[in-house]
Structure formats: C-alpha cells, structure tokens
Amino acid sequence: LDNTLWRGICGEDGPAGVVLDAPRRRLHEFLLEQRNAGMLLAIASKNNFEDVEETFAAHPEFPLRLEHFAAWRIDWNPKSVNLASLAAELNVGLDTFIFLDDNPKECAEVASSAPEVLSIALPANLEELPEFLAHIWAFDHPKVTEEDRRRAMMIGRSLEFSRAARSAASLDEFIASLNLRVDVQPLEPERLPRAAQLTQRTNQFNTTTIRRTEAELAALAAQPGARIFTAEVSDRFGEYGLTGLAIVFTRLNELYVDSLLLSCRVLGRGVEHRILARLAEMALDEGVYTVTVPFVPTAKNAPARAFLDSIPFGACYEDNGGFVYRFPAVELQTLRWAPSAAAPAVPERPATPAPAVRSFAGYADIAAALRRPAQILDAVRREAAAGREAPQAGTFSSETEERLAKIWSELLQKPVTDPAANFFDLGGHSLLAVLLLMRIREEFGVELSVDEVYSASLTLGSLAAAIEARQLGAADPEEYQALLAEIENLSDEEVRALLERELGQEE
Known part of the structure; x- marks a missing residue:
C-alpha cells in the first residue's frame, strides 16, 4: 500500500498526509479494470489496519476503495505468509497470485518463499508505470465473460x-x-x-x-x-x-x-x-x-x-x-x-509442487525491456539467425509441423526434428517466446494467446495443432502488428537510426 497505492507512509505521514499522484491513480484504475475483468484484488501489507482504514476514509478521491478488495492481511507478518493465508481464505492456489510491490526486497522474499506466486517489482521511475502495466502478459484477458x-x-x-x-x-x-x-x-x-x-x-x-x-x-x-x-x-x-x-x-x-x-x-x-x-x-x-x-x-x-x-x-x-x-x-x-x-467437501489443499524456474521467468523483463517496437526490433536482429540446419524430412505428420519446426530451429539455433520436443527444454526462454509469437503470426496469419506459447508444457506438435485450430484474432497491441512490417522493410541504416533515436529518448 505505502508508496504503491499512494505516495507516502500512512503510519508516519498520517492518513491525510499520503498523496495519490498521476501514475498511482493509473494503478488504481488499472486494478479496477482487472477486477471488472474477473480478477480478485487482495491486500498484503505491513501496516496497522486502523491506519489503512483511516487512509481510505480520508481520501474519497481514491478510485480504489477498501470494499473493492476481496480479502486482506494487514499486519507485520512476512508477505509470503500472508499470501498463503489469503489463498486459503479465497480457496485458490498460490499459483494464481500476482504480487505487485514497489519494494524489490519484498518481491524477492515472496519469490523465494512462495515461488508459485508471480512476483513483480514496480519500476523505480513511476512515470513508466502505465506502460509497464500494459505489457505484463499475465494481466491479459483474451475473452471476458x-x-x-x-x-x-x-x-x-x-x-x-x-x-x-x-x-x-x-x-x-x-x-x-x-x-x-x-x-x-x-x-x-x-x-x-x-x-x-x-x-x-x-x-x-x-x-x-x-x-x-x-x-x-x-x-x-x-x-x-x-x-x-x-x-x-x-x-x-x-x-x-x-x-x-x-x-x-x-x-x-x-x-x-x-x-x-x-x-x-x-x-x-x-x-x-x-x-x-x-x-x-x-x-x-x-x-x-x-x-x-x-x-x-x-x-x-x-x-x-x-x-x-x-x-x-x-x-x-x-x-x-x-x-x-x-x-x-x-x-x-x-x-x-x-x-x-460426510467428510469435509473441500479437503485440505495438498502442498503445491515447486514450479520449474521458467514458470514465470521473464514477465517483468518483457514489461520492462520489450514493450516498444524498437526494443523488440533490436531483439529480433540479435536473436534471429539464418542458415540453421533444417529438420529431417519425413519426421512430421503435417506441413504445419514442418514449417513450425523450421521456425523453432531458427530461433533455438539447433535442428528440431521431433513433434514431441519441448520448446523450453530445448533452450527457449521469455525473449524467444516473444519472437515465436511474432513468427507464428507472420508465417501462419494467426494470433495465439500468451498461455498457449508461454507454457512449460509447450511442444511442437501441440502448438501446430493450436495453429491449425485457431481463427484470426486481434489480441496483440497495434504496435506489434505494425512491427511485423517494419522488420521486413527496414534497412540496417534505418534500424540503427531508430535505435539511436529510441536510446536518446530513454536517457
């Protein structure tokens, strides 16, 4: 809450002393949009509940109200402990939680003690916050019922x-x-x-x-x-x-x-x-x-x-x-x-197995470093390589698998000949997942959801089947649609000029 939903510390500055600035107002609005799309909001804060309650009461201009939160843990326990308690109350798994905090140390504690949770530290420069939030894939909702x-x-x-x-x-x-x-x-x-x-x-x-x-x-x-x-x-x-x-x-x-x-x-x-x-x-x-x-x-x-x-x-x-x-x-x-x-209808939740390291790897990096066309264009230039060894003929059951294998071979820089091959086991990572989405759209003319590509169980065969079944959609931001044309048409000189201009803006 402190320095996340508002600027200041309510226990020190007093309920009336905290401020809702423009970036944090956008965070309020963003969280309300997520709530309206079906996500639950919860609070895990090291604070006194009375101070928090008085802070919300003292600021009727806050878009977010205390009643918008399904549950909260406002005390001095470690945040990982409180997230586990919230999961038990809400009857959901920890692997469904996204933890946002302005303090990287708190995010590190949660990531270490509750690795199932997607833990994201907000950018130090809050002027970047709206754009940062818009590029966290975990908040995407392809269809809202x-x-x-x-x-x-x-x-x-x-x-x-x-x-x-x-x-x-x-x-x-x-x-x-x-x-x-x-x-x-x-x-x-x-x-x-x-x-x-x-x-x-x-x-x-x-x-x-x-x-x-x-x-x-x-x-x-x-x-x-x-x-x-x-x-x-x-x-x-x-x-x-x-x-x-x-x-x-x-x-x-x-x-x-x-x-x-x-x-x-x-x-x-x-x-x-x-x-x-x-x-x-x-x-x-x-x-x-x-x-x-x-x-x-x-x-x-x-x-x-x-x-x-x-x-x-x-x-x-x-x-x-x-x-x-x-x-x-x-x-x-x-x-x-x-x-x-009868026995209890909902037995005690079994311990969740420790997830693979790659489960959430890269979400924050994508939001921080791959949210602009120039950044992705630079990554494409660095990652894409020509002349990879082609897969052996006759291995695949469809033309889609063969074409997809060629893309995998180019991105992973190794031959891919097995439809059961796992993208991440072969060396795939978050950046390559971004590139894979783009290459699939360019090659096959289809839009896939993030979950279909950024999954620990992604195999070439299952992805080929998803491509064949998927109709055209429009889930990606417009800048990524325009990027495909840029990649094909820009010369090396234009790329260098674009990067120099972008880097100059960032400084």
Missing part, C-alpha cells in the same frame, strides 16, 4: 457463506436453511464462452481436467449421443451464475460422464450431489440404469475424488492410472448431501 464481470461480487458471497457456516450452531441446519437451487439445463450456444472457460480454469473439482475450447465444445455437442449440461447455482446469499458443467455420452446401457466439473466457489453445499442425481434421473428417463464417471488424478483435483469416494454405493476400479466409478442410476437419483455424515 459475464461471470468474469460478476466474479468479485460472487466471491464475496462465497466468503459470506463460509463465514456464516463457521458461525452456525449446526452445519446440517445451516445447509437446510440455504434454500439451495441448482438448475441443470442443456448448454445454450451463447454460454459456450463460459463453458469453455470452466474447462480451462477449474482444477479442484474436475474429474478429468480435459481442457476444451469453444469450438471443441460445439463440435462435441454435435456428436451423436453426446450432450453438455450446465448448472446455475443460487442460494439465500445470492446467485453464483454458471458454475457447473457435465459432458455426457449415452453408450448402450450406461450414461458415461466424460467430464464433471464445478467452480470452487460453490463447493461445500451439496451442489455436486444435485448435479449427479439429476444426471441419474435423465439416464433413467432414457432407460439407462448405470452412470459411469471416470476420474483422472492430478495434483489439485483431490476434492473431486473425495466426492466420488463419499458416495456410499456403486463400484470403483483402476484404469490406466486413473479410476472408473460405476453407480446404479436408481440409487444415484436419490443422492443428497448429509453434512454430518
């Missing part, structure tokens, strides 16, 4: 629910008083963006964690015997929107649940029981008497397995490293949650 816009409000309702549940005399009585409503309906075309978003974001209650795009869901829904159902949830605390999804296939004498997933903000109230019971009713209506649910374990989806294990009937067997649950539909249609007889 209505649920995103309402997310902060709905998370607030979830927190209100959790606090009320903890203070209730009896959990059974509390659940009975919820007036829970779960509306399970076939997926409507206009809800495809939200449905795809659920498959891509949901980790804890997700039986198979298969990620799907809008196009893939639409194609799936058109298959014979396939259906997709959505679940909209509300209770006495309010509406939570489209928070559940089930993808099912009717196969001979069974209803096969390909994917069952539920947003973590509606866990712990029996929603999953209602959805599975409704699917069983549908199965019986069609003369099908078995509901089959495959489960593929991951590091994060223990809550989904705990739910399946808690169902007191049916059978389970191992299958290719996962499990298959088979339930009699007649019994499953009566499934209801009995809190006093």
Whole structure:
C-alpha cells in the first residue's frame, strides 16, 4: 500500500498526509479494470489496519476503495505468509497470485518463499508505470465473460457463506436453511464462452481436467449421443451464475460422464450431489440404469475424488492410472448431501509442487525491456539467425509441423526434428517466446494467446495443432502488428537510426 497505492507512509505521514499522484491513480484504475475483468484484488501489507482504514476514509478521491478488495492481511507478518493465508481464505492456489510491490526486497522474499506466486517489482521511475502495466502478459484477458464481470461480487458471497457456516450452531441446519437451487439445463450456444472457460480454469473439482475450447465444445455437442449440461447455482446469499458443467455420452446401457466439473466457489453445499442425481434421473428417463464417471488424478483435483469416494454405493476400479466409478442410476437419483455424515467437501489443499524456474521467468523483463517496437526490433536482429540446419524430412505428420519446426530451429539455433520436443527444454526462454509469437503470426496469419506459447508444457506438435485450430484474432497491441512490417522493410541504416533515436529518448 505505502508508496504503491499512494505516495507516502500512512503510519508516519498520517492518513491525510499520503498523496495519490498521476501514475498511482493509473494503478488504481488499472486494478479496477482487472477486477471488472474477473480478477480478485487482495491486500498484503505491513501496516496497522486502523491506519489503512483511516487512509481510505480520508481520501474519497481514491478510485480504489477498501470494499473493492476481496480479502486482506494487514499486519507485520512476512508477505509470503500472508499470501498463503489469503489463498486459503479465497480457496485458490498460490499459483494464481500476482504480487505487485514497489519494494524489490519484498518481491524477492515472496519469490523465494512462495515461488508459485508471480512476483513483480514496480519500476523505480513511476512515470513508466502505465506502460509497464500494459505489457505484463499475465494481466491479459483474451475473452471476458459475464461471470468474469460478476466474479468479485460472487466471491464475496462465497466468503459470506463460509463465514456464516463457521458461525452456525449446526452445519446440517445451516445447509437446510440455504434454500439451495441448482438448475441443470442443456448448454445454450451463447454460454459456450463460459463453458469453455470452466474447462480451462477449474482444477479442484474436475474429474478429468480435459481442457476444451469453444469450438471443441460445439463440435462435441454435435456428436451423436453426446450432450453438455450446465448448472446455475443460487442460494439465500445470492446467485453464483454458471458454475457447473457435465459432458455426457449415452453408450448402450450406461450414461458415461466424460467430464464433471464445478467452480470452487460453490463447493461445500451439496451442489455436486444435485448435479449427479439429476444426471441419474435423465439416464433413467432414457432407460439407462448405470452412470459411469471416470476420474483422472492430478495434483489439485483431490476434492473431486473425495466426492466420488463419499458416495456410499456403486463400484470403483483402476484404469490406466486413473479410476472408473460405476453407480446404479436408481440409487444415484436419490443422492443428497448429509453434512454430518460426510467428510469435509473441500479437503485440505495438498502442498503445491515447486514450479520449474521458467514458470514465470521473464514477465517483468518483457514489461520492462520489450514493450516498444524498437526494443523488440533490436531483439529480433540479435536473436534471429539464418542458415540453421533444417529438420529431417519425413519426421512430421503435417506441413504445419514442418514449417513450425523450421521456425523453432531458427530461433533455438539447433535442428528440431521431433513433434514431441519441448520448446523450453530445448533452450527457449521469455525473449524467444516473444519472437515465436511474432513468427507464428507472420508465417501462419494467426494470433495465439500468451498461455498457449508461454507454457512449460509447450511442444511442437501441440502448438501446430493450436495453429491449425485457431481463427484470426486481434489480441496483440497495434504496435506489434505494425512491427511485423517494419522488420521486413527496414534497412540496417534505418534500424540503427531508430535505435539511436529510441536510446536518446530513454536517457
């Protein structure tokens, strides 16, 4: 907060003594834009809460108000400790956090103690702050749904629910008083963006964690015997929107649940029981008497397995490293949650494995050093090299893979002949990821999201498939679109002049 959201230290300068200057006002506005796009705001500050509360009250001109923050930890604990506490309260993983601070030492402490967190130190020259923020890829939102816009409000309702549940005399009585409503309906075309978003974001209650795009869901829904159902949830605390999804296939004498997933903000109230019971009713209506649910374990989806294990009937067997649950539909249609007889709906979060060093490497560097055309143009000139050894013919299954392999070979300065090759294992890094995005757009005429390229699991084959499936978009800033033409048309003399002019401005 101090010297981040305002200039000054509220505990020393007093609540009225801090100042909101122009760069920090832009930070306020930027954070509000992120909140409206679905991100949650939280505070981890070494301060006295009373001083912070009085500071917000003393400055009605602040665009950000204390109520815009979903939660806060304002005390003298290390910020990494408070981030872990915030993650537990908000029921999200530390790997979803972006930590902004004006103090590089605080960022270093968080990066060391909580490496899952993307920790970014703001520029010392605050005049650069607006441009710096605009070039942090982690804040990009290719598509914002209505649920995103309402997310902060709905998370607030979830927190209100959790606090009320903890203070209730009896959990059974509390659940009975919820007036829970779960509306399970076939997926409507206009809800495809939200449905795809659920498959891509949901980790804890997700039986198979298969990620799907809008196009893939639409194609799936058109298959014979396939259906997709959505679940909209509300209770006495309010509406939570489209928070559940089930993808099912009717196969001979069974209803096969390909994917069952539920947003973590509606866990712990029996929603999953209602959805599975409704699917069983549908199965019986069609003369099908078995509901089959495959489960593929991951590091994060223990809550989904705990739910399946808690169902007191049916059978389970191992299958290719996962499990298959088979339930009699007649019994499953009566499934209801009995809190006093069940294990906690959301078990303790397992420790998150230490991420690879490259997970967040370069985000701040990109924002600081690759946000202007001249900077990227210089990087292109330095990194691009001609005459690389071409991949061996016949290795790849498509022309796209062959063309993409040539690009990888040029950027990585080594031959790439295996579709399963990992970009970062071969020496890729943040700068090369920037160049790769540009080369893909130039070569294939498609726009890829940052997540599709800047991923630890990026392989040549998966990227080629994404290129073939992607339609044209317009996610990149205009300056990068104009840059492609500059790269091709500028002479060496023009490049030198451009760089000299840019460096002179920066000094």
